[in-house]
Amino acid sequence: MPTLNDVAKKANVSKMTVSRVINHPDQVTDELKLMVHAAMKELNYKPNVMAKALANNRTQIIKLLILEEMDYVEPYYMQLLVGIANELDKHSYGLQLVTKRNTKIGDSDGYIVCGMREADYEWLNTLDKPMVLFGENTHGYDFVDSNNQKSIERAVEYGVMLNYETIIFVGMDVAEPFARSREKGYRLAMARFGLEQQVVKLENRSRYAAIFIKENWTNFEPNTLFICASDRLALGISRELKERGGEIPEEFGIIGHDGVFLDQIAYPFLTTLKQSLDEMGVAAAQLVLNKVNAAGLPQENAIFETELKLGGTTRDPFV
Incomplete structure (x- = not known):
């Protein structure tokens, strides 16, 4: 050997x-x-990983804590997890997936936390290891996220280029920074173009988006674009528009957000703002390891731009 x-x-x-x-x-x-x-x-x-751990007084373990309900997050976290695990492996680190209830079972060198909500921060403050959050926050924690504001601004700009007369923002009904940033992006871009703003906030489930269309169908004029804060909401919009006889994308356009998997099972495929989840997972792993090596000192946040991935729910820009 x-x-x-x-x-x-x-x-x-x-x-x-x-x-x-x-x-x-x-x-x-x-x-x-x-x-x-x-x-x-x-x-x-x-x-020798064990020798390395002993030499550095480390466990060579990073815990991934997902606080969001896991029954309806699709493969979103799977792509993120793959990016995290692959990067940790390069540094001879293992990844342990834990829940809030068993977070402190066994030791680790740090945490990556996903799906947190405002009510979770009092508890998160009790964790005494270097920590990185997946998602922007206002509590001073280092984080990895997409540029949520710019992402939706880009969607509005694209809708204006395609000559949609009405642009409606379908946001998530959660009082969280990422949701506020996406709405802010919509409002800023609409104000810049001097367009009337229409915002609706729904629980992040496709059925609520479908109900919104059903209950307000007579209020929607052709040449309307729906910019949605998630692909899940966009799916509900698309499904019910077709149920009502709306022509997509000729009369109604739809832009989602995330681009993880749901955009590919919709028909027609969704135009969406795709997040770089693999790369974001790598960045989260690098960030938490940097914090571990720096004895928990703050690091620079990692913010990624989204990619406008064209599908069949918006008009062909070249026609």
């Missing part, structure tokens, strides 16, 4: 440098890390 000394010789560095690359990668240059990792790969050298 190859040894630490073998790796050092192959990389033409000292054993101490190899040890630092493995145990304290933040203390060495990227060039040295590349050299050592290349030697490790060539020799098929696997660091």
